[in-house]
């Protein structure tokens with residue numbers, strides 16, 4: 197078998213693997229990325245492309261997201277990735293939601309965010325359906341990229357401009373540093389970074405087994421409004437405030453949760469909360485629901501899509517529209533209070549697994565931490 201020598205080999209060409217590839221290549225290291233499939237088709241291309249800061253769990257995850265946003269802002273223009281829009285508007289449709297946002301605004305995480313009255317939202321955001329609005333919070337931090345394209349664009353740029361070598365259709369099967377083996381090649385490398393995403397039973401299994409990870413499955417939609425509708429920022433609403441750890445961690449969401457249990461039980465049961473982002477062609481990426489894998493059919497459920505669309509139409513002034521795409525995605529989940537794992541089973545091996553729906557927002561921050569651990 198031909199043998200090739202690298203400073204670092206990364207397994208997995210999702211956003212976590214690519215973020216590590218960039219950090220290593222910036223240090224002048226010779227980097228190879230092995231990807232099991234002919235391209236990344238996992239969570240990294242199925243998500244909203246929404247680099248979320250406001251709402252991330254207080255502490256590590258929030259700081260990683262803030263840091264990652266800086267890296268995204270740096271790398272996106274270099275790699276020719278358009279930033280589709282910036283900022284986040286959380287629309288409060290109940291007074292309990294507005295109270296929660298008010299508490300959030302007065303934490304460290306609320307810095308630079310602005311509380312808005314109902315009139316201010318109606319005046320500044322004409323795309324929002326004004327009837328139910330009690331007020332809201334605008335965060336300037338967020339970025340949005342078109343992840344279905346951005347992952348390919350980042351891969352091409354890393355390959356052409358940063359000298360990263362990609363080996364697609366190469367699943368890492370065996371680790372015996374300095375040797376790594378796929379079905380057809382042997383790689384020699386000083387270091388290995390495993391970024392396996394949802395592949396819990398492959399070569400990463402011995403490292404991840406003790407965390408007893410499972411999967412969450414999500415439903416997503418792309419919707420084309422019939423009449424032009426301009427979203428000025430990503431939009432979320434009340435249901436997000438009882439889901440995102442940055443809000444629930446404040447422990448003042450119980451009043452809102454109690455009301456939502458009375459008024460939105462089917463959404464809560466399907467793990468639905470609203471995120472809407474817009475693409476350059478005007479279409480909206482809308483989601484999402486959360487189902488423990490194992491409890492659901494492997495097929496998307498129309499009833500769940502209908503609930504998501506109901507939330508959407510209650511929030512945006514959207515009358516006629518066409519659903520152009522429906523898809524599912526999944527990510528690994530583990531301990532409720534941990535969003536990511538950086539494991540060091542050997543001084544020269546790192547296993548990086550995002551075990552929550554936060555990898556698009558935190559991958560670059562995680563990669564920076566791994567490089568710091570290795571003294572770069």
Ligand SMILES: Cc1cc2nc3c(=O)[nH]c(=O)nc-3n(C[C@H](O)[C@H](O)[C@H](O)COP(=O)(O)OP(=O)(O)OC[C@H]3O[C@@H](n4cnc5c(N)ncnc54)[C@H](O)[C@@H]3O)c2cc1C
Pocket residue numbers: 207208209210211212213230231232233235236237238239240241242243244245246247248366367368369391392393394395398399400414415416484524525526527549550552553554555556557558
């Ligand atoms: C529908 C949906 C919406 C989401 N929305 C958001 C959001 O708004 N904001 C946010 O921050 N996050 C979001 N997420 C989460 C985010 O997408 C993930 O956390 C992130 O993409 C994980 O990246 P990854 O590189 O670890 O995994 P993946 O994208 O799954 O990539 C892992 C890759 O590793 C490859 N691989 C695995 N094992 C091997 C091996 N042995 N050898 C070679 N290759 C291997 C796989 O083939 C795969 O291509 C969402 C996720 C989903 C599914």
